[in-house]
Amino acid sequence: MTLIQIISSNRWGGIERYALDICRHFIKQDWNVFALTIDAKAVDAMFEKEGVPLIHAPLQGFYDIFSIRLLSRKLKELPGKIIIHAHGFRNVFTALMARKISGNKNVKVIMTRHKVRRAVDSWSLRLLYRNLDALIFVSRLSRDRFVATWHNRLMPINPDRMYIIHNSLNIDTPQYSPPDPSGPITAMFHGPLKAGKGLDTLIDAMSMLKGKRIRLRIVGSGTPDYLDRIRRRAISRGVMEMIDWHKHVDDPLPLIKDCDLGVLPSVQEEAFGLANIEYMAMGRAQVSSSNGAQPEYLTDGWDGLLVPPSNPSFLAESINKLASDQELRIKMGKRAFDTFNQRLSWKHFIDPLTDIYLKV
Numbered sequence: 001m002t003l004i005q006i007i008s009s010n011r012w013g014g015i016e017r018y019a020l021d022i023c024r025h026f027i028k029q030d031w032n033v034f035a036l037t038i039d040a041k042a043v044d045a046m047f048e049k050e051g052v053p054l055i056h057a058p059l060q061g062f063y064d065i066f067s068i069r070l071l072s073r074k075l076k077e078l079p080g081k082i083i084i085h086a087h088g089f090r091n092v093f094t095a096l097m098a099r100k101i102s103g104n105k106n107v108k109v110i111m112t113r114h115k116v117r118r119a120v121d122s123w124s125l126r127l128l129y130r131n132l133d134a135l136i137f138v139s140r141l142s143r144d145r146f147v148a149t150w151h152n153r154l155m156p157i158n159p160d161r162m163y164i165i166h167n168s169l170n171i172d173t174p175q176y177s178p179p180d181p182s183g184p185i186t187a188m189f190h191g192p193l194k195a196g197k198g199l200d201t202l203i204d205a206m207s208m209l210k211g212k213r214i215r216l217r218i219v220g221s222g223t224p225d226y227l228d229r230i231r232r233r234a235i236s237r238g239v240m241e242m243i244d245w246h247k248h249v250d251d252p253l254p255l256i257k258d259c260d261l262g263v264l265p266s267v268q269e270e271a272f273g274l275a276n277i278e279y280m281a282m283g284r285a286q287v288s289s290s291n292g293a294q295p296e297y298l299t300d301g302w303d304g305l306l307v308p309p310s311n312p313s314f315l316a317e318s319i320n321k322l323a324s325d326q327e328l329r330i331k332m333g334k335r336a337f338d339t340f341n342q343r344l345s346w347k348h349f350i351d352p353l354t355d356i357y358l359k360v
Contacts, residue, residue, distance in 0.1 A: 001026075001031045001032065001080060001081055001082075001083065001357070002031065002032040002033075002034070002078050002080060002081070002082040002083070003022075003023070003026050003031050003032070003033045003034070003082075003083045003085065003357070004033075004034045004035075004036055004055075004071075004074075004082065004083070004084045004085070005019040005022065005023055005033075005034070005035045005036070005085050005087075006035075006036045006059065006084065006085070006086045006087065006091040006094070006095060007019055007035055007036065007037045007038075007043055007087065008037075008038055008059035008087075008088065008090070008091055009038075009040070009043060010038060010040035010042065010043065011040070011042055011043070012042045012043060012046060012248075012250075013192060014114070014167075014274045014275075015087050015114050016043055016046065017274060018087075018112070018114075018167060018274070019035065019085070019087065020035075020046055020047060020050060020052070021168075021169065021170035021346075022085070022170075022350075022353070023035060023047065023050065023052045024050050024052075024170055025170055025346075025350055027050070027051065027052065032078070033052060033053070034052070034053050034054070034055055034074075035047045035052050035053070035054055035055070036054075036055045036056075036057060036059070036071065037054055037055070037056060037057075037059075038056065038057070038058060038059050039056040046250065055070070055071075055074060057070045057071065057094075059090075059091060059094065061090040061093070061094075062090060062093055062124075064094065067094050067098075068094055068097045068098050068101065069098075069101070071094060071095065071098035072097075072098040072099075072101040072102040073102075074098075075098055075099060075102035075104045075107055076102045076103075076104060078104075080106060081106045081108070082104065082106055082107045082108070083108050083110060083357050083360070084098075084099070084107060084108070084109045084110065085110050085111070085112070086109065086110070086111045086112075087111065087112055087114060088111070089111070089120075089125060089128055091111075092109060092111050092128050092132060093128060095107075095109045096109055096128065096131050096132075108133040108134075108357075108360040109131070109132055109133055110132070110133055110134040110135075110136065110356065110357070110360065111132060111134075111135055111136070112136045112137075112138065113135060113136065113137045113138065113142055113143075113146060113271070114138055114142070114271050114272070115142065115271050116139075116141055116142050116145050116269040116270070116271045116292060116293070117145060117146070118145055118146065118148055118149045119146045119147070119149040119150075120149075121149050121150070126156040127156075129155075129156040129157040130156050130157065132157060132161065133161065133360040134161050134162075134163060134356050134360050135157060135161060135162050135163070136162075136163045136164075136165055136353070136356070137162065137163070137164050137165075137271075138164075138165070138166065138167050138271050138272035138293070139164065139166065139271050139272045139292075139293035139296055140164055140293070140296055141269070141271065141292060141293040141296065142164075142271040142272070142293065143162065143164050147162075163352070163356060165349055165352050165353060166272060166296070166297060166343075166344060166348070166349065167272045167274055167277065167344075167349065168277070168344055168345060168346045168348060168349030168350070169274070169277060169278065169281055169346060170346050170350075171253070171281065171346065173341065173345065174253075174281055174282065174283075174337075176283045176334060176337045177257065177283065178283070178330050178333065178334075179259070179260045179261075179284070179329070179330070179333070180258075181326060184213040184214065184215050185212075185213055185214045185215070185260045185261070185323040186214075186215050186216075186217055186258070186259040186260050186261075187214060187215070187216050187217070187259065187260065187261050187262070187263045187287075187319055187323065188216075188217040188218075188219065188255065188256060188259035188261070188262055188263065189202060189216070189217070189218050189219065189220075189262070189263050189264065189265075190218075190219035190220055190249075190252045190255070190256070190262075190275055190278075191219075191220050191264070191275050192220055192221070192222060193218070193220040193221060193222030193226060193227060193230065194222050194223070194226055195226065196266065196267055196268035197265075197266050197267075197268075198264075198265030198266050198267045198289060198309060198310070199218070199230050199265075200230065200233060201265050201267065201309070201310055201311070201312050201315055202216070202263060202265050202315065203230060203233050203234050203237055203239060203243075204233075204237060204312035205265075205312040205313075205315040205316035205319060206234075206237070206239040206242055206243070206316070207237035207238060207239050207312075208312065208313065208316035209242075209316055209319065209320060209323075210238065210239070210242070212320060212323065212324075213323075214242070214319065214320070214323045215242055215243070215244060216239075216242055216243045216244070216263070217243075217244045217246065217255070217259060218243060218244070218245055218246065219246040219247075219248070219249060219252060219255055220246075220247075220248050221247055221248040252275075252278060253278060253281070253282055256278055256279055256282040256284055257282045257284075259284060260284070260322075260323070260329060261279075261284055261285045261286060261287065261319070261322045261323065261329060261333075262275070262276075262278075262279035262284050262285070262286035262287070262288075263286065263287050263288075263315075263319060264276060264279075264286060264287070264288045264289065265287070265288070265289050265307070265309065265315055266288075266289045266291070266292065266309065267289065267291070267309040267310050268291075268292075269291055269292040270289070270291075270292030270293060270294065271292065271293055272292075272293050273288070273292070273293075273294060276288055276294060276297070276298065276304075277297065277340055277344050279336065280297075280298075280303065280304075280336040280337060280339060280340040280344065281337070281340045281344075282337070283333045283334055283336060283337035284333045284336065285303070285304060285305075285322050285328075285329050285330075285332035285333040285336060286298075286304045286305070286336070287304070287305045287307060287315065287318045287319055287322065288304055288305070288306055288307070289306070289307060289308070289309045290306035290307060290308060290309075291308070291309045294306060297339070297343065297344060298336075298339075299339075302332070302335055303332055303335040303336035303338075303339050304332060304336060305318045305321065305322065305332075
């Protein structure tokens with residue numbers, strides 16, 4: 001079996017992590033694994049570190065004949081069944097055209113939908129939908145929003161080819177350990193520092209927590225302009241001294257294990273938050289926005305606190321609730337750890353994905 005993951009981003013993020021975790025797994029299963037990328041250092045370095053062979057192409061979309069021809073030549077060379085796993089419909093087009101030109105009938109094209117967005121119902125996209133061998137959604141919300149385009153009309157993709165598989169983390173099963181009760185309470189945000197992640201709301205919430213024994217750890221990278229804007233906001237709200245700033249780290253789990261609770265106040269709809277389940281895997285309670293797929297894997301008041309987006313007062317109240325009640329914080333963190341292992345561990349992700357790979 002050959003697996004080709006197509007990654008067309010020049011930045012590291014959740015989609016790239018998702019693809020790399022899959023590559024790492026199937027390399028261990030002795031599959032022939034490749035990553036087709038655009039020759040971006042931030043992405044290539046992570047795949048190379050894990051020993052994933054790379055193929056480079058521009059991957060510029062519907063008019064990129066070069067990438068289609070390059071991939072078609074590769075498909076002609078490879079023996080046996082080939083799974084091309086794409087992450088975006090432009091890359092699906094490249095894969096489908098390469099398959100057609102290569103004449104290799106052993107090629108299957110699969111896509112994961114990582115967005116909460118209605119489908120584009122154009123003639124060209126309907127053709128792509130019909131020719132996909134499988135379409136995977138990372139959440140029920142993502143699937144429902146996509147199919148809502150057609151209401152009661154016939155969809156151009158067979159429902160039997162659509163699947164929902166919640167994301168997971170390709171990590172060894174961690175041992176639960178409670179937070180260190182000594183010192184100030186550390187609330188942590190990690191992820192890309194950009195508009196939509198709710199950092200403005202978080203900084204405003206921290207201004208309502210002055211005088212509490214709470215520190216905020218912000219881990220991530222962003223553009224200089226955006227970083228300057230949120231830092232100036234922190235200064236103007238008088239909370240700069242309450243915040244520890246860390247650059248992006250490839251593995252945030254040790255930092256999560258060193259914090260007391262997570263805070264993920266996204267104002268955009270999240271199709272699935274890998275950051276959410278990273279806190280769960282480390283047994284940490286979290287305060288998270290409720291405006292995406294979060295309620296599919298977090299239960300408000302049981303293994304986390306869900307809050308409406310763009311509401312600093314509600315966010316501050318929820319952070320303070322966990323920060324001021326050690327027993328509740330530890331109890332919720334342990335429940336989150338159990339939820340991860342019972343419903344979201346790597347086995348719960350990779351087993352159904354493998355089944356799809358094998359049966360298409």
